[in-house]
Every structure is written in C-alpha cells, then in structure tokens.
Amino acid sequence: MEIMRMVVTGPVGAGKSTFIRSISEIETVDTDRRATDETSRLKQRTTVAFDFGRLQFNPDMALHLYGTPGQERFDFIWDMLIRKAHAYILLVAAHRPGEFRHARRVVSYMNQRAQIPMIIGLTHSDCPGAWSQENAIAALGYYDINTQPPIVLVNPTETSSVANAVITLVQYYVQSSAVKAIAV
Template sequence: MREHKIVVLGTMGSGKSTLVRAIAEGAVIDTDVPNSDRQGADKASTTVAMDYADIDLPNGDRLRLYGTPGQQRFDFLWPILLQGASGVVLLLDATRHAAVDELQDYLEVLRLHAAQVPAVIGISRLDLAPAFDLESCAAIAGWEDRLLPVLPLDARDREQGLLLMDVLMSEMETRDLVMSDG
C-alpha cells in the first residue's frame, strides 16, 4: 500500500473544503469557524487550519487530502502543509476578477515550496462565470518546461473531483517514471 499526501490550495471560496468533502463523501476533519473576513462576507464559515480526509483507493493505495485555508493571513501554513506532498491541487474561483493574478501568485508558492511536486489546476464556479478565459490560465499554468493540466471543475461533484484526482495521479506516475529513468 502506498500513501499519497495531496494538498489542496486556493483562495477562500474556491471550493477547497467542498472538494475534500465531495471526494471523501463527507468523512472530513475540518477547522471551520464563523467567517469574520470582510472580503469573504458572503461565506458563513471558513477554514483556519486545514481540512483533512483519508480515502482508500480500489488498488489499496490511500489518499490523504489536506485542504488549506485560503486567506492570505494563513499563508504561513502553506509551506508546512506542502512538505512531503505527493501532489497538489490548485483551485481557482472563476468568478474572482483577479483569478489569473492569483494563479500567478500560487504558482510562485509552488515554485518556492513544491517545485518538483506534480500539480493540477481546477477552475471552479465556471457556471457563474461563463466568459472566464480558461485558455489564459492554461497559457500561464506552469514555469520553464513544466505545464500543469487545467480542468474545469464543479467542486461539489464527486465524480468531477475523482477525475481531477485521476489526472493528478497520472501526473504523479509520470514523474515517478521520469525520476526512475534518471
């Protein structure tokens, strides 16, 4: 049995907790508290440390999902949670005007703290932002010779969450193959 630590990063409201709950079918440990942020006032609660879930895969492997808090004031937790990560899911909220800039910021976090860790980007809330330009995200989704997969995602939909995990697992397997070949 192999264990895979998967860290879910993204802005507040992008669907990190929702994705973790959907994939784990609700069996999640969370640190949600009433939201006091003015920026996210439309959200009743928010994560202040992390969400956590274990998922047993059909092949006997186990996913350990860690959802990070999205507020900048908790960004000191991101490098801690990224330590030892097998993979990263970066979620962006398509309804946020600054989503592309936020992608750049999160890519910098990955470059600094998880440069070799396989990652995928999920774009949530596209149903509320039909004009969102996925192509612009795909064009900047990486650095040097590394491009990250970009997928539309309804974080509430378990099947879409599992598809995102499948893509991430493929990225992880590819990295393992490349590393074993030197």
C-alpha cells in the first residue's frame, strides 16, 4: 500500500487539530493537554506532540495527516514529522496578523529540513479584522506571484473546505513531482 504523509502546521490556534478531525476517516489520535503558557489566552487545550488522522483513497493508497504543535518549543517534533512528509500545509489565522511572523519562521524551519511542496491555508478569514488573502500572502513574505505557493481559504470545521485544501495539496504534490521527474 502506498502511503502519502502530509503535515499540517502553523501557529497556535490556526485550526490544525480541527482540520485533521474534520477530514480523518478514523478517530484521530491527539495529544491535547491543558495549556499552561501564553497559549491559554487563546484556548484551554493545545497539542503537545502531534495529531494523527487518515484518509483511505482506495485499497492501495492512503493519506496520513500529521498535525504539529504550534509552539516553537516543540520544534523537535516538527523536525521528526517534516523529514518523512511528502507535502505540507501551513495554516495561518487571517484575523491574527501578529502571528504572521511566527508563521514565516515555521515555513523557514520546515524548508530547511525538507524541500517538499507546500500550500498555505488561510483560516478565520470571516472573522472581524481578518486580512485579505493578498495582504496575508505578502505578510508571509511571498511578493512574487511566480514563486508563491498555492493559497486556499480553509474553514477547519467544514469537511468540504478541508477536503478542498487536501485535494489542492495532493494535486500540487503530483504536479511538483512531475516537474521534478522531467527535470531529471
């Protein structure tokens, strides 16, 4: 059986755990614990290791979804997950622009460890104070349309929205793999 491994990463409260719970065909494995640091201002519980979910595409193909913790103190887990991943999605809350800098650090960290396809999932875009897709992508450091990754609006609580993001990432992965194969 072929297994594609996808990492769901981003700052605290961007919707990573909810994203995986919304799409997984199995009961998700999570490591949520009571938040004891500044995270407790955003939410009561937070991921301290990783989340895991699975989608079975057909008898021979499955997608494993791994959600990272958002806090940088858990970057050793980011490292373990990204090194085995085929692709990843960075979730960013559009209504908390103060976290865009942290999101940029997450991307930098991931890209130093693995050169794999990634897309950006913009969450909470319907909240008051949410930045537009164009402003958010620029704040994340992508000024050139030719080098920016695909960006999708995602509502992590809606299965169809999460499914659209997963399809976009899988298609981008397949497209990137084909381009690499031609270049070789």
